[in-house]
Amino acid sequence: MxxxxxxxxxxxxxxxxxxxxxxxxxxxxxxxxxxxxxxxxxxxxxxxxxxxxxxxxxxxxxxxxxxxxxxxxxxxxxxxxxxxxxxxxxxxxxxxxxxxxxxxxxxxxxxxxxxxxxxxxxxxTLYQSETKAAKTLIDGGKLGKLYHARSTGFRRRGRPYVDGYGTPAFTRKETASGGALYDMGVYHIARLLYLLQLPQVTRISGQTYQEMEMLADRRATSQFDVEELGIGLVKFEGGLTMDIIEAWAVQLDGFEGSSIVGSEGGIRLPSQHQDALPMTYHFTTCDIDMDTVIHLAAMEKRRHLLNEHEWAYDSSQGHWIAALNGLVPLLPTAELALQTMLISEGIYMSSTLGREVTADEIIAASVSTAIRL
Known part of the structure; x- marks a missing residue:
């Protein structure tokens, strides 16, 4: 190389x-x-x-x-x-x-x-073992027709700076534009868009919150003006839907992992709280409902033994280096990230207007927040 x-x-x-x-x-x-x-x-x-x-x-x-x-x-x-x-x-x-x-x-x-x-x-998240397994099952037709997905992201109290790490730049619209949805939600939403084969957004409704207490001196220094919790419902062409909950801070002990359901099966990705559950695959066979655990380590071992360039899908930067060398085609990360931006901005817009908004409305209303050096 x-x-x-x-x-x-x-x-x-x-x-x-x-x-x-x-x-x-x-x-x-x-x-x-x-x-x-x-x-x-x-x-x-x-x-x-x-x-x-x-x-x-x-x-x-x-x-x-x-x-x-x-x-x-x-x-x-x-x-x-x-x-x-x-x-x-x-x-x-x-x-x-x-x-x-x-x-x-x-x-x-x-x-x-x-x-x-x-x-x-x-x-x-595109390079995690559970994403690879989910894509394999979907591409193999094991879920049938996909019709709903759920994107979840959890932190109990993990707001940048005000909860003890990072800088105030993460918490200000001036430099970051958004909070939990932009910082962490991008990982979870983009992964589901990838697994759903990048469907086209039609309509979005959502709400954002900043309700939990924070230390007064940290609030003042941070000028915290972004969301700590974002909620949304996205409608795509063809009737597919996705609901979203992304928390920097919330008074719960965890969320279930993100999931996708289809006419013939469903998958649930590992949750993010301390007692994380494994990835599971759910289906019905011989009129029996089956709940199975995916053996991710065995899958990864076999793939690396059989596929010369499997390492190119182990990390984002590894994939980048492989793509620069022409060893593998670059995954459509820019397009996935752009659709994720559309969804997040749609949730912000819907929260401000108090109603559902269309993709065309979001695109027409979007303005540059760029800062030139």
């Missing part, structure tokens, strides 16, 4: 995680890092043996020895940096969510098409 030359833009918590993952995967040379905080950028460059440091990403993009850039910035910075990188001839790997608004996300996807460059979004 040819070694790919990559630059990382943003060396905060997520940027460092990406650098660690590149080191673990291998096959990559990190040519440069860029951050407005020059002191931290130089410290990180020294830690990871990166030869070049920038504080202006546009200067970095002038380099002709970079194959791709990895954008690890807050949501509202994604679109401007990604679009300029694509236009500079670089492939782009961008953190989730796609952007701060559907409008900006659509511009990113269009820029990738116009430039002929690859745009890959970090959607880690």
């Amino acid at each position: 040819e070694r790919k030359r990559i630059a990382v833009i943003g060396v905060g918590q997520i940027g460092k995680h990406h650098l660690d993952e590149y080191k673990r995967i291998g096959g990559v040379d990190i040519i440069a890092v860029c951050d407005l905080n020059e002191t931290e950028a130089r410290r990180v460059a020294e830690q990871y043996a990166v030869p070049h440091v920038y504080t202006d990403f546009r200067e970095l993009l002038k380099r002709d020895d970079i194959d791709a850039v990895d954008v690890c910035l807050h949501n509202n910075f994604h679109a401007p940096v990604t679009i300029e990188a694509l236009q500079a001839g670089k492939h782009v790997y961008c953190e989730k969510p796609l952007a701060g608004s559907y409008c900006d996300g659509a511009a990113m996807v269009e820029a990738a098409k116009e430039t002929g460059r690859m745009l890959h979004i970090q959607l880690a």
